[in-house]
Amino acid sequence: MADPTADFFDGLGHRGPEPMLTRVRGTVRFDLGHRDGTDHWVLVMSEGNISASRGERPADCVVSTQLQFFDKVTVGEANPIAALLRNEITVEGNLLLFHYFQRLLPGPPGARDPRELVQERRQK
């Protein structure tokens, strides 16, 4: 069965250093509720090196939401900042780390590069 959240966290370890996070250090725990309980993931950001593993350790920032919703976040279909404002995601601790975590997410599927749009129009 497809598991976008696991795919996302597992994929982080294979990415190589993230240049936009070289000054960031901290841990973020994700508490993701579902019918049978709660899944826990811990994301470690350490000067550009990113890794994530399952576990329920204390962290600098704790993010809580439903797994089903978080699945959409990991594939870019849901925006985590808007979700925070409407309380669909809650964050405790260092909110800045939540903002940095967001840099690891893909954009909405189907989003366009403005240069391609203009080029296509010119070719028409």
Add this chain to the structure above:
Amino acid sequence: MTDMVSILDGNTFLVSDSRGDIDPSPTFPTGLFSFDTRFLSRWELTIDGERLNPLSIDDLQYYETRFFLVPGEPTHYVDAKVSVVRQRTIGGSFDEQLTVLNHQGEPVELTIRMEVGCDFADLFEIKDVKEKVGAAQAYVEEGRLRLSYRRDTFRRETFITSTTPAEIDEHGLTFRVRIEAHAEWTTNLHVETMVEGAGGRDLRLGLINHTSRIKTEMQGDLAEWIGRAPKLACDCEPLGDTYERSLADLAALRYTPLAFESKVPTAGLPWFMTLFGRDSIFTCLQSLPFTPELAGPTLQILAVKQGTKLDDFRDEEPGKILHELRYGESAAFEDQPHSPYYGAADSTPLFVILLDEYERWTGDVELVRNLEQEARAALRWIDTYGDIRGDGYLWYERRNTRNGLENQCWKDSFDAISYRDGRLPSFPRATCELQGYAYDAKMRGARLARRVWHDPVFADRLEREAADLKSRFNRDYWVEDGEYYALALDAEGGQVDALSSNMGHLLWSGIVDEDKAAKVAAHLLGPRLFSGWGVRTLAEGEGRYNPVGYHVGTVWPFDNSFIAWGLRRYGFDEEAGRIAEAIIDASQYFRGRLPEAFAGYDRVLTKYPVQYPTACSPQAWSTGTPMLLLRVMLGLEPHDEHLVVDPALPRGMGRLELLDIPGRWGKIDAFGRGRVDIHHEQEVVDLESERSNQPLMQALPDGGR
């Protein structure tokens, strides 16, 4: 309509009528607001069922007002048997001390009623009236009235309590009181707002900076803020007044974004009490010599929220700096794209410009080092996603066609960019000032790369690109038959040839060829652009010119302050002085508080500057304007560890002293005396100034005075 009275503390503010009452308005932002949400839309005081009338209003501080009122119609003043004082403060929460005085020689029994209600409107629902999706409900609880709004997981609440026990119902608080002869009765009403977050607690809770502050803290904070700013002593009274007003207003406009500890400037009351990339950066640039503490946190929050992905709804691209950040329901449910919205083509180069200017003043190399990746990403954005047409210019075209902005430059109304004959160009568009900012960002980025990031190869490349951009720009944008720079290029690369104020910013950026600068200056101060109160946004005679058109004929103080800066950069001291003098003159008509814009009517015609009908006030970059004009007139320029002072003051300005200018040099004083004659056509300097062709090194460290 009676005049509105506002008090504010960053993005929490209250707008009421002159009685202190809030009557619900679906279309005008009256009420108590916080985080882009209205938390009180009704707050009406009656005594024995009668509304009150104002005798006077004391604007004590930006966060505090006092109303003196009497029951009944104004004609009954003389017979007032009781009077009422409402003293209110805002500082996270809202507090009102209500005092009723009995002036008679016998006791009086009164029914005092505060009618309370809330629609929990999002600021954008007031701009563009909409029915609420969620449900509001009032609850009478032990000792308090709770107003609540819920839409799915989204919850906002208002709590109202009173120190004197009240009869509470779902629509307000009632006090049945007996006041003895010549005695008074008082209660303190406390209004707390809640933005629900984790565990049902306030989203802002746990962040020290987001808890409510009591009045004494607010007083202390304001006193320290003013104490840290340079002291101005001058002969020109309007200048002194507008400087003082601006310092206090800028203090009021600061707010702490979520997840941050430091304050950054919001853009303006009442519609723009939030972070805007462009407005915040311009305000920081203007105020750096005076209140440098705003720039660092502004750069940091803009860096944290820098775009990292492609998102059409938000017009986001990797490396782009945000345009607007909101916390209300419309952002939360993605009716509006402000979480944040990235539809601005100038905020990204301006970010690099501020970073460099900030380092030049403060010497804070550490921040430049910390933001290296973000600054590089911003510079990369200019050459990639920003260059939509792939021809080496900076362009914009929205991808969010539902509620994104058509014009993604400071003149962002739909009709702001036009040809001479009034036609609107196709998209994408490349306005001229964007190219100036891109040029300046590359030049400044090169300086930072060389000095802080130790990357001379990158620095050389940026400088080569800047030189290339400058030479192409001076060819492609120069309108030969008018001898000025086109407002923009259109989608075919043709010139959008209206004569506008935008080219004033080009002087500030340094992209103007020396041999073209005099022509530009002459246009800016010529009769079609200069109204006598300042430079119009669009020249008289252009197809869309309208003296009361938002970006097509009005005079914007902020725009003028950057034009004046540009004019001095190219040595047009007299012209810069004329603009400074005109704007400072205009400030007198607004009690020192320059509005967002005033009408472009000729000064000879109106004798006083006519305020633009819905102009925002106070507005951050208007507030910063007197500061930048002071800098321009004194010729303050950091050079390594020194501050160079090279004054060029209009003669009418008299003597001017600015003491304790903070920076990497510690604190320095600057002096100037008016001696540039403001005569039209030509510059006249007196003997004293002719003797000094060199920059006047009047900067003295404190100890050397």
